[in-house]
Amino acid sequence: MVVSTSPFVPHPGPAERPARMGLPALTLLLAAGLLHTQASPPARSFQLDFEEDCFRKDGVPFRYISGSIHYARVPRPAWRDRLLKMYMSGLSTVQVHIPWNYHEPLPGVYDFAGDRDVEAFLDLTAELGLLVILRPGPYICAEWEMGGLPAWLLWKPDIVLRSSDPAYLAAVDSWLHVLLPKIKPRLYQHGGNIISVQVENEYGSYYACDYEYLRHLLGSFRALLGNEVLLFTTDGSQVEELRCGTLQGLYATVDFGPDSNVTEAFGAQRRVEPKGPLVNSEYYTGWLDYWGEAHASTSAGRVARGLEDMLQLGASVNMQVVTWWGAQPRGPCPPISSWGWVPCPELCQRQFLQLPSLPCPGADFKDQYKPVTTSYDYDAPLSEAGDPTEKLFAIRTVISKFQALPVRLMPPATPKYYAYGWVALRKYADLLDVLDVLCPLGPIQSQFPLTFEAIKQAHGFVLYRTRLPRDVLDPATLGAPPHGVCDRGYVMLQQEYQGTLERDGQTTLRVTGRAGDTLDVLLENMGRISFGANISDFKGLLGNLSLDSSPLSNWLIYPLAIDTAIQQGWPHAALPKSSRGSRAGPAFYTGTFETPGITWDTFVKFPGWSKGQLWINGFNLGRYWPRRGPQQTLFVPGSVLHAGRPNNITVLELEGAPLNPFLLFLDRPLFNRTLSRSTTATK
Numbered sequence: 001m002v003v004s005t006s007p008f009v010p011h012p013g014p015a016e017r018p019a020r021m022g023l024p025a026l027t028l029l030l031a032a033g034l035l036h037t038q039a040s041p042p043a044r045s046f047q048l049d050f051e052e053d054c055f056r057k058d059g060v061p062f063r064y065i066s067g068s069i070h071y072a073r074v075p076r077p078a079w080r081d082r083l084l085k086m087y088m089s090g091l092s093t094v095q096v097h098i099p100w101n102y103h104e105p106l107p108g109v110y111d112f113a114g115d116r117d118v119e120a121f122l123d124l125t126a127e128l129g130l131l132v133i134l135r136p137g138p139y140i141c142a143e144w145e146m147g148g149l150p151a152w153l154l155w156k157p158d159i160v161l162r163s164s165d166p167a168y169l170a171a172v173d174s175w176l177h178v179l180l181p182k183i184k185p186r187l188y189q190h191g192g193n194i195i196s197v198q199v200e201n202e203y204g205s206y207y208a209c210d211y212e213y214l215r216h217l218l219g220s221f222r223a224l225l226g227n228e229v230l231l232f233t234t235d236g237s238q239v240e241e242l243r244c245g246t247l248q249g250l251y252a253t254v255d256f257g258p259d260s261n262v263t264e265a266f267g268a269q270r271r272v273e274p275k276g277p278l279v280n281s282e283y284y285t286g287w288l289d290y291w292g293e294a295h296a297s298t299s300a301g302r303v304a305r306g307l308e309d310m311l312q313l314g315a316s317v318n319m320q321v322v323t324w325w326g327a328q329p330r331g332p333c334p335p336i337s338s339w340g341w342v343p344c345p346e347l348c349q350r351q352f353l354q355l356p357s358l359p360c361p362g363a364d365f366k367d368q369y370k371p372v373t374t375s376y377d378y379d380a381p382l383s384e385a386g387d388p389t390e391k392l393f394a395i396r397t398v399i400s401k402f403q404a405l406p407v408r409l410m411p412p413a414t415p416k417y418y419a420y421g422w423v424a425l426r427k428y429a430d431l432l433d434v435l436d437v438l439c440p441l442g443p444i445q446s447q448f449p450l451t452f453e454a455i456k457q458a459h460g461f462v463l464y465r466t467r468l469p470r471d472v473l474d475p476a477t478l479g480a481p482p483h484g485v486c487d488r489g490y491v492m493l494q495q496e497y498q499g500t501l502e503r504d505g506q507t508t509l510r511v512t513g514r515a516g517d518t519l520d521v522l523l524e525n526m527g528r529i530s531f532g533a534n535i536s537d538f539k540g541l542l543g544n545l546s547l548d549s550s551p552l553s554n555w556l557i558y559p560l561a562i563d564t565a566i567q568q569g570w571p572h573a574a575l576p577k578s579s580r581g582s583r584a585g586p587a588f589y590t591g592t593f594e595t596p597g598i599t600w601d602t603f604v605k606f607p608g609w610s611k612g613q614l615w616i617n618g619f620n621l622g623r624y625w626p627r628r629g630p631q632q633t634l635f636v637p638g639s640v641l642h643a644g645r646p647n648n649i650t651v652l653e654l655e656g657a658p659l660n661p662f663l664l665f666l667d668r669p670l671f672n673r674t675l676s677r678s679t680t681a682t683k
Contacts, residue, residue: 046188046195046230048251050275055316057188057195063277064195065311065399066093066133066318070142071121072102073376076114077639079121081386081411083128088410089381089392090399093131093195095281095318096122097140099148100175105458107152107171110178122186126193132186133281133318135198136179138172138217139535143288143372145362146528146535147201151458154538161536162203164212173220180224189228196230197221198281202255204235204245207533214247234281237268246272255282258298258306266315278315283307285320285391286379290370295630295672297379300391308398319395320378362530363537368504369487371526373631374622377671384635384669385601387413417600417638418667423593425651425661429577431586432495432520435463435558437565437574443556449541452525455559462540463558464521468493468513468547475510476548478519482507484543487526490586490654493519497585500655511547519552521545522586524654562652567618572648584656591663592646599641603633603666608658615650616640632670 047056055062067086074082086094098118104110112118125132139162140148150171153159159167186192199217221231235245237254246252252272256265266278285303287296310317361372375384381392388410399405431438444455449464478491480501489501491509494517499509501521513519521541528537544551571577571590604614604621611625619640626632641647649663 044189044191045228048230048276053275054277054314063314064093064131064133064316064318065091065403066095066131066316067091067381068095068097068282068318068320070097070144070376071118072097072099072116072144075637075639076117076120078386078414078637079124080128081414082382083125083130085382085386085388085392085411087128087130088406088408089388089396090403090405091130093133093318094125095133095135096125097142097144097148098134098136098179099140099142099144100138100179101144101146101148101150101458103179104150104175105152107150108174112182119182119186122183122192122194126186130193131188132194133196133198134183134194135201136176136183137201138175139203140201141362141531143362143376143530145459145530146537147362147530149535151453151528151539152456154453154536155456157453157538159536160208162200162206162213163208163210164216169213169216172217176220176224180221184225187225187229189226194229196232197225199231199233199250200245202235202241202245202531203233204238204241204243205532206244209244211247214250218247218249232279232281237265239268239271242268242272251276251279253279253281255280255284257284258302260306262306262309262313266310266313278310278313280310280315280317283310283317283319285381285395286377288376288378289373289630289671291373291625291631292628293370293630295377295379297672298391300389300394303381303391304394304398307395308401311398311402320380361527363487363527369526369529371487374624374634375631375669375671377631377669385414385416385637414638415600416667417595417598417602418665420593420595420602420665423591423649423663423665425589425591425649425657425663427657427661428571428588428590430495430583431463431522431588431652432492433577434571434588435560437570438560438562439463439558440561443558446555446557447553448544448551449555450557451542452523452539454540455557457559459525460562461525461560462523463560464523464541465556465558466519466552466554468515468517468519469550469552470515472511472513472547475512477508478511479508479546479549480541481543484541484545485523486537486539486542488524488654489541490522490524491520492522492585493517495520495585497583497655522654562613563620566615566620566650569618571650586652586654587657589649589651589653589657589661591649593649593665594646595641595643597643599638599643601638602636603669604636605633605664605666605670607662607664609651609653609661610655610657612651612653612655617642617648626673630672632673633666635669636665 045058049056052061069082069086071079103112103116122132137148142148149161153161153171156167159165161168186194188195199221232251232253233246234253234255235241237256242252252269254265254269269278286298289295307317361374361376363369363371377384381389381395383389452462485501485503485507487503491498491501493511493513498511501507523540525539529535546552571588606624606626609624610627613623614621614634616636617640621634621636624634
């Protein structure tokens with residue numbers, strides 16, 4: 001039995017068929033246009049067949065082999081290259097996430113231009129002959145900051161995210177009424193290439209288990225997209241996950257990786273969907289990296305064997321295929337992966353393509369806060385630079401056993417360039433000396449510290465300043481309450497760097513000073529948690545600092561617009577500053593280099609640097625942290641560089657630069673080196 005959500009129109013029975021008519025009557029009807037000489041083309045449809053346990057596309061049994069790609073983590077000039085390589089791998093379909101916070105950085109302020117032009121991306125998939133499985137959220141996980149939810153939702157501190165809280169639903173409804181009308185014309189039933197749409201994501205892994213919320217979303221998606229589109233959910237294979245994440249009217253699918261028992265995992269799906277197609281909506285071809293842990297990798301052989309096992313069962317599969325570049329895209333707010341300060345991801349969605357570090361990589365919380373690295377490498381079949389890997393060809397070989405592959409050759413790896421070589425940098429200024437540029441409206445005064453959300457700053461950095469209330473001639477303890485520093489605080493006393501306070505790490509420092517001495521704490525948002533129960537992840541000083549248990553007060557709070565200043569040409573277009581040598585602590589460094597008439601992709605290494613952020617030509621390429629690792633390089637796409645004129649480099653070093661600061665450009669990435677500590681990545 002094929003199940004369709006469209007109205008049922010019965011075929012006419014014998015008594016309903018028109019009576020046989022003579023030639024004159026037939027001629028009159030034809031002349032009047034009341035009879036057709038040939039049948040109308042069948043309506044396009046994508047449906048569930050619960051009798052044959054399959055999908056039906058235009059009435060014919062259909063199974064998709066798909067790969068995930070995040071347009072928000074791939075530079076727009078590279079969209080076609082990545083999609084073409086996915087198509088040439090034998091994929092018929094791509095799975096596409098839409099991060100809400102990428103498109104609505106402030107309430108009611110929408111951005112669908114440039115790299116954020118999701119309609120152009122979807123149109124490109126159609127041009128290349130790829131079908132689309134769309135994942136518009138509102139929550140997507142995807143290792144993207146806050147799972148794609150906008151940080152401005154937390155401006156209402158008591159909001160209950162991913163629930164039927166009226167404040168949350170009002171924001172969701174407003175967003176869906178902007179987004180889904182852009183999607184509807186591209187649905188398969190309307191002549192487009194979107195065959196199915198996910199509602200929410202892995203909701204069974206969230207604590208709320210709010211069926212009213214899921215019912216509200218189902219009603220909104222149906223009202224805005226129509227009754228014909230196939231809507232589905234995705235959850236893990238545990239009983240509790242499937243109990244809380246599924247809802248009648250939404251087809252339930254599961255996700256699992258190559259180490260799972262395929263029969264048991266699909267058996268879990270069968271407990272909630274006794275009939276219908278078997279679907280793994282997230283087959284993990286790799287895993288993400290956390291700062292301070294070993295680089296995660298999964299063998300090509302294991303991935304290929306798991307894929308073949310599923311395809312032999314007739315299952316439809318979506319793989320995390322593309323590694324994503326984590327650079328932070330430009331925009332009113334900064335990211336967290338590699339591109340500037342944009343809301344990005346952290347631990348939930350695995351891609352077929354390796355992505356770069358994004359505007360906003362997210363974080364996980366497993367006993368402690370675990371921020372994701374800039375590069376969303378994921379050990380994916382396609383690297384963040386778009387290079388086919390051994391794993392990609394192993395997957396392609398498996399697919400060839402079940403369907404014909406495109407006859408064209410796989411596009412080659414993109415050229416890499418390393419001859420930019422060593423680029424010397426010079427110190428421009430300590431961060432504390434340029435607050436007038438980074439915070440032109442001046443500080444906010446408050447008796448006690450305020451969070452990022454309270455001052456309406458989503459990402460990046462905020463400086464907290466106060467004065468010592470008394471002489472501290474013997475070392476005293478400057479301390480934060482448990483979980484009071486989110487996520488790292490760089491402490492300066494009289495502009496001298498004292499050390500770092502860290503979430504789930506060091507929360508005290510020993511200091512001395514005089515009454516009235518200036519105490520500065522630069523707070524860094526390392527990415528909001530993207531998966532699990534703790535996505536209401538407030539940033540900044542969540543509790544007051546104390547000096548030997550005496551709370552400090554009378555704070556000046558500086559919201560820093562670093563990305564904005566650099567995108568507007570600072571500091572290269574500004575007058576030189578007189579810097580105070582190589583003292584430690586937050587400071588800006590600058591330099592330039594030229595390309596030899598062509599701009600190829602490259603990778604940049606940070607010899608001797610500690611931790612910070614890199615911009616090239618105003619583009620935020622993400623965080624570096626070689627002392628923590630495992631990632632040692634940042635990907636620099638050629639589309640960011642200028643040919644025939646200087647390329648401006650700006651570095652914000654947070655702890656301490658080398659004595660002779662320089663950057664080194666390479667033709668390959670370094671992902672697997674942890675210097676300060678070594679732990680085993682767990683999955």
